[in-house]
Amino acid sequence: MTVKKMKRRAILAFVQDKPGTLNKISMMIRRKMYNVDTLTVCKAKAAGVSRMTITLREDDETKVLQVIRQLEKFTEVIRAKELDREQSYWREVAIIKFELEKKAFEKLQKKYQVEILDAQPHDIYIVQIAGPTERIDSFLKDVGSEHFIEIARTGVTAMDK
């Protein structure tokens, strides 16, 4: 069965920073039968408030609206909204360990200007790359999956323009 890839949505929620909030939110999203693409949480500007960015895939506007309304129904959720892709910045960070010949790496580095965290003997690199998901995906593609040793990605965090 081929599954058509649906539109990626980012939902931003400001929530009370207390135990169980994440649990409650993730349970509701599971109940709505979504697989969370990425989920990032950090402290917000206001004390006792966390900022949560959730990405999931859905084409239907009304379904996304339902998720947001259900989120807002929780007493722990202060505010939730969808972030318009055109009107906001979506960024993530990846740390990637791979094995690549020096020459090939230098060519890549010209294109991407990644931060090198570690360059070990035997052509093993650990680099950090930040930016839109597409930039990281493109870097990984250029490295080539046969060269990967380990990949760590944060998932998307986002902000309105």
Add this chain to the structure above:
Amino acid sequence: MKGTELVLRALHAKGVKYIFGYTGGAIMPIFDEMEKQKLFTFIMPRHEQGASFMAQGLSRASLSTDTPQIGVCMATSGPGAMNLVTGIADAHMDSVPMVSITGQVATGVIATDAFQESDVVGVMMPICKQTYMPLTTEEVEKTVHEAFYVATTGRFGPVVIDLPKDVQVQSVGEKYSFNPKTFRPKLPGFYYHPSPEREVVHQAIEMMNRSERPVMFCGHGVISSNAGAMLQEFAEKTNIPVAFTLHGLSAMPVDHPLSLGMMGMHGTVEANRAIMNADLIISFGMRFDDRVTGKLNEYAKNADVIHVEIDPSELDKNVATTVAINADVYRTLHVMLHDPELVSKPRRRWLKEVADNRKVTLDGVAEELASGVGDDGKLLMKSIISRLSDITAGKDIIVPDVGQHQMMAARFYNYQTNNSWFASGGAGTMGCSLPMAIGAKLARPDERVWSISGDGGFQMNMQELCTIMEQGTDVKIMILNNGYLGMVRQWQTLFFDGRYAGTPMTSPNYELIAKAYDLPYQKVTDLDQVDAAIRAAIDHNGAYILEFICDPSEVILPMIPSGGGFGDMIVSRPKS
């Protein structure tokens, strides 16, 4: 003061009189303190599920009285709390305010798989409105007050407080103070929007004025906001017929000329056809459940929808609205009723069409009721309910269980008293009736309460007969015994080629059961015994069990098959 004293002080401050509870290791300290104080009437169920439904019954029945009470149930940790789950999930589906307090193992051993430990907060989180686990004694009183606020504000719902044993027995420090009068819960994310916006009300009024074929929907929100009388006034002023959801029943007299009776899967022909042909639906406090709408893409295709609902997440959830009014039903009706723009139209043609549809099933039903028995000479449930309705003049409180008899009770009792029908709708929990009727009777001691069950549901919480015996609760009990799980049997008859898988059911000898619980009993097999038996139960001062031997082949019609549209409505019984 100790945690136990603070819990009880808070409950007392919230006007709690009854506590439905079952003790155990982790909740003992609260029970001990309760025994010392003697401030509450303690009701012991014979299974924790009973406690949760008794609490529901109390909350629901007292809602329309001068002294609304919130049902409180208590259970110990682990299995005690787990046995509350069904009743809490049921209250959540039906938006019933309720507070459950469960004992939890001491904080020091939580998450070590201690004896009788369950992750109560983890289990309850998705099936209730809010969960709490206070970790210090200082938080206890505040938590209880907040729990009551959350349970009763906005859309009602059940709240669970899981209280570790050490938090119960520890004392607060000397500096502790709490003033319930000045306490306001800090809930930055709690959204409560009771007053309707002027703009949307204007739009709604304009649409109603324009509409030729409008229908009003009366949902649970009308009952919850005590707006039944106002809805009736509004319907009379605008000449708009009213269809009821299962939980909207009893908000206004069901034989009112503008009443269409119940809508949906087992709704009346007149209600469902009116919805099918309507150009405008004005829905008050309901959520367009699948049993109400049937197939969504065929539902009320020609109608604009005005949806008045306190819970914004219900707006546009199943049915797209033309005008969404996120507000309390009572307040919205109040504003609409006094809007100078509101026009009173005779709508003669539309009301004639509606009246014509009433006739579709009239003769068939009249024939069945007149006969009173099925093909095999056994009693028909609808005729028993209809007799009960006539004898009690439709004024009593009806607490059905879940299934075929429930739909009969929804359709054939002529509800006259506001808020007199307490059913399990969303969850459809068999076994709810007997305990829920106990709670309803405690809330309204001067009114007669009927618990009506099938033989299946009755056997699920039959143990609560002991609570009735112990408390001397005057609940009139009807068992409509057809030897089957009737509703499933009906589906098997209509859609599964009559294969009765898992539905035939043996009952115990209910006469001996009644005797064991020291309750009077009568078995009714013949039509001419029905009235006398009902009168005997009424005349007896105390609980009374009536067992009616019913026709298993009786079906509740009309019926819209599951997943079908209103056009698929089965109106008359297929000939076999």
